[in-house]
Amino acid sequence: MILELKQVKTHIGQFRILQDITFAVPEGKVTVILGRNGAGKTTTLRSIMGLTPPTEGEILLDGKRIEGLPPHVIARKGVGFVPEDQAVFSALTVNENLRLAMRGRDQSAEERLTFVLDVFPDLKEKLSRKGGGLSGGQKQMLAIGRALVRDNRVLLVDEPSKGLAPIMVEKLARALRVIKDQTTVVLVEQNFALASAVGERYVIIDDGHTVREGILCELEQDRELLRRYLGISPANGERGRAG
Amino acid sequence: MGMGTFVNLTVNGLSTGMMIFLLASGLSLIFGLMGVLNFAHGSLFMLGGYTGVVVFAHSGSFILALVSAMLVGLLVGWVVERLTVRRVYGNAIAQILVTTGVMIVLNELVKAVFGPDIIATPVPPLLAGSWAIGSVILIKYRLFTLAVGLVVAVAVHLLLTKTRLGMVVRAGVENPEMVQALGINIRQVFSLVFAFGAALAALGGVMMAPAVGAVNPDMGLQNQMLAFIVVVIGGMGSFLGSALGSILVGLAGAYTAWFLPEASLAVNVLLMAVVLLLRPNGLFGMGGE
Numbered sequence: 421m422i423l424e425l426k427q428v429k430t431h432i433g434q435f436r437i438l439q440d441i442t443f444a445v446p447e448g449k450v451t452v453i454l455g456r457n458g459a460g461k462t463t464t465l466r467s468i469m470g471l472t473p474p475t476e477g478e479i480l481l482d483g484k485r486i487e488g489l490p491p492h493v494i495a496r497k498g499v500g501f502v503p504e505d506q507a508v509f510s511a512l513t514v515n516e517n518l519r520l521a522m523r524g525r526d527q528s529a530e531e532r533l534t535f536v537l538d539v540f541p542d543l544k545e546k547l548s549r550k551g552g553g554l555s556g557g558q559k560q561m562l563a564i565g566r567a568l569v570r571d572n573r574v575l576l577v578d579e580p581s582k583g584l585a586p587i588m589v590e591k592l593a594r595a596l597r598v599i600k601d602q603t604t605v606v607l608v609e610q611n612f613a614l615a616s617a618v619g620e621r622y623v624i625i626d627d628g629h630t631v632r633e634g635i636l637c638e639l640e641q642d643r644e645l646l647r648r649y650l651g652i653s654p655a656n657g658e659r660g661r662a663g
Numbered sequence: 664m665g666m667g668t669f670v671n672l673t674v675n676g677l678s679t680g681m682m683i684f685l686l687a688s689g690l691s692l693i694f695g696l697m698g699v700l701n702f703a704h705g706s707l708f709m710l711g712g713y714t715g716v717v718v719f720a721h722s723g724s725f726i727l728a729l730v731s732a733m734l735v736g737l738l739v740g741w742v743v744e745r746l747t748v749r750r751v752y753g754n755a756i757a758q759i760l761v762t763t764g765v766m767i768v769l770n771e772l773v774k775a776v777f778g779p780d781i782i783a784t785p786v787p788p789l790l791a792g793s794w795a796i797g798s799v800i801l802i803k804y805r806l807f808t809l810a811v812g813l814v815v816a817v818a819v820h821l822l823l824t825k826t827r828l829g830m831v832v833r834a835g836v837e838n839p840e841m842v843q844a845l846g847i848n849i850r851q852v853f854s855l856v857f858a859f860g861a862a863l864a865a866l867g868g869v870m871m872a873p874a875v876g877a878v879n880p881d882m883g884l885q886n887q888m889l890a891f892i893v894v895v896i897g898g899m900g901s902f903l904g905s906a907l908g909s910i911l912v913g914l915a916g917a918y919t920a921w922f923l924p925e926a927s928l929a930v931n932v933l934l935m936a937v938v939l940l941l942r943p944n945g946l947f948g949m950g951g952e
Binding site for chain 1: 842850
């Protein structure tokens with residue numbers, strides 16, 4: 421397992437958001453974190469990244485504890501983060517956004533940049549445009565591309581399809597399928613259709629607890645579980661949005 | 664007002680604007696990047712003025728005075744950030760209290776060493792005097808401060824736009840958390856920007872001293888007020904905004920001082936109020952463009 425969370429508890433101010441998060445992420449797979457709004461999915465990713473550090477529990481990357489380390493150290497250990505709001509730097513050009521994330525200027529870094537521009541050809545045409553001038557879908561591509569130009573071993577992606585038009589979600593799904601051959605992905609996604617299209621494993625979080633983990637194709641058959649924790653009924657199952 | 668007077672006032676206004684710019688640009692970057700409203704920033708301006716006086720008195724070299732003031736500003740800024748400001752990131756009330764405390768300590772230290780009275784600071788002999796072109800009288804020292812200010816402005820602009828460090832600072836002004844998530848140690852960048860901003864403020868102080876003919880322990884506080892106005896006009900965290908805001912404040916102050924000297928500060932407050940009404944985030948502030 422490349423990433424493991426063991427009984428992670430996280431507070432924001434006086435509120436305990438994560439109460440007992442325990443799951444493992446196998447290397448080279450896409451693990452989807454599912455759950456209703458407010459279940460603690462985003463806080464889980466932020467806790468892994470060190471942006472909202474856990475107050476208790478262990479987070480292990482390659483068997484070594486990383487909880488409590490500053491975010492930049494966790495990032496340097498190979499964890500990439502694509503936040504829910506994309507956090508594209510609007511005053512920087514697309515090229516600057518990508519180069520800011522690059523580690524070193526060696527050939528492999530340039531090769532990764534070429535790979536990113538191949539995966540997201542829209543960005544290639546807009547390298548000199550300011551990040552703030554991109555559409556929502558282009559910002560999402562840039563945010564993911566920015567995480568990919570680093571040689572990250574684990575990529576944490578928070579709700580990439582949120583607010584995107586269906587055509588952009590399809591592009592995103594294609595890109596995620598390419599990306600999963602390059603790196604381990606932990607994906608928070610409420611669009612179950614996208615999650616099941618790219619994911620292999622799942623973790624369900626509810627009210628700050630891990631309630632179930634397993635293989636995603638098995639979850640698709642478990643209508644009771646989908647209804648209870650994700651709010652997906654058989655009638656809207658294929659395109660349903662959890663929560 | 665004749666053409667000669669108009670040109671003189673314009674040069675004086677631009678020159679004062681450049682010195683305020685040196686104070687305001689650091690203040691703006693520190694606020695934009697770290698969210699810290701540094702009330703001690705004016706004290707670093709004042710410290711630069713006193714450092715310049717001491718070094719010039721002992722060496723006779725104004726260049727050495729400029730460089731020494733910047734080094735003292737850099738060092739004191741770095742120490743202040745490491746010992747005090749670093750401990751209160753994210754806590755606005757504590758930041759105001761801590762930086763006000765630092766301001767009081769630095770001001771009282773200067774009073775203890777140099778006394779509370781003003782110390783006369785003549786213009787260096789090489790830069791004394793003026794050139795007369797018709798009815799236009801160009802004061803050499805004013806032109807010098809204008810030139811230095813412009814050189815510094817261009818250099819810092821290039822640093823911010825053409826280097827990786829500048830890229831990190833611009834990104835950090837927008838979203839320091841995301842910069843960290845890209846593997847960049849933002850705390851180191853904070854220290855560097857704080858110290859660099861302090862060095863610019865100290866440079867402003869040493870250049871302001873001969874322009875007004877004296878240093879005094881309250882000079883930082885007096886000019887800090889103008890710097891805050893500039894930062895609000897230009898937009899928090901915007902270097903370009905600081906430059907434009909400084910020029911506006913310098914010119915407005917100079918022209919008003921000719922017609923109605925008592926109103927020269929009031930006109931800048933009025934200018935700020937108008938900008939805030941039209942563009943609440945300042946001329947180049949985030950969300951205001």
